[in-house]
Amino acid sequence: MGILGRYGDFFPLTPRTPRLDLGEGSTPLVPLRALGEELGVDLWGKFEGANPTGSFKDRGMVLAVSKAMEEGARGVICASTGNTSASAAAYAACGGLSCTVLLPSGNVAKGKVAQALIYGATVAAVRGNFDRALELARAMAERRGYRIVNSVNPFRLRGQMSGAFEICDQLGDAPDWLAIPVGNAGNVTAYWAGFVAYMRRRRSSRVPVMMGFQAQGACPMVTGQFTDHPETVATAIRIGRPVNARRARWAVMMSGGAFEAVEDREILRAQMDLARCGLFAEPASCTPLAGLRKLAREGRLPRGIRVVMVLTGNGLKDVETPLRSAGSVVELEDSLETLEGVIP
């Protein structure tokens, strides 16, 4: 059962709200003992790549599209670095709505483009970055009466709160720290709201410190300065003007946390190390591990605390990056002898 069925009492559902359901949520929370030992903490990874379209976006999209249907919208529209568009296209298909997605041309992982297309969305690549695509999407939504399903849509963040609920249910309570990638800054805001709501209803007893991680080349939450030229290998969070910046800053401050930036090469190393634990996450999702390592190096990671990293998206969406960085396939004659020569 998806999140509308499992956590419906936290959402603004009415008798007329269609209950879309692709079985989103219920993602694995995996103990990462070896990496945790290295860092001196009790480390866990929430594998959001196990959602129906391979990212956490499904948690917000199922509610946003259900509400768009209830309100009689003609269709949905979004700008996206890839995952939002894949998710919007899938839930629109599920609900029988039209879907239009605007992508920053040349900077979206191919698997995500393929998803939007196969689910039947109209896909446009904008010659500009994500922030510009979002401006266009907002303007077109107004003109056409489409519902915008980026994280400016309040139902998106409401649905994404369910990630926090699940972590509390899986661990028995909130962790000490939540480590999460930050792009448009919606998810960090949603998780904080989720932890607070769960505690208020006495389904958990505390809230975590929120640690938000960005890539060095696209880190407006760290520098406090928006940028028009974000650049990073983690294309999902290649964003210079996060629309939820103000609320995210407030959430992280209330929690006693901080925003930190990490280098692309640290992100790629973290991706490899998570894969060697059996978790293939896309580059953006690996910023928390890279960031925790940086904090440990600088003596800023308290020892022995329980930390959950949100591994936001599936590595299979972006296979070109690891194919460049993770070694190569051995070509072989068809014989046992040559095989002997290459296996360990």
Ligand code: F0G
């Ligand atoms: N991780 C992944 C895999 C993402 O796709 C995104 C955002 C984030 C982290 C950051 O989340 O924006 O709420 O701070 N992707 C959006 C998209 C921008 O269009 O798919 P955020």
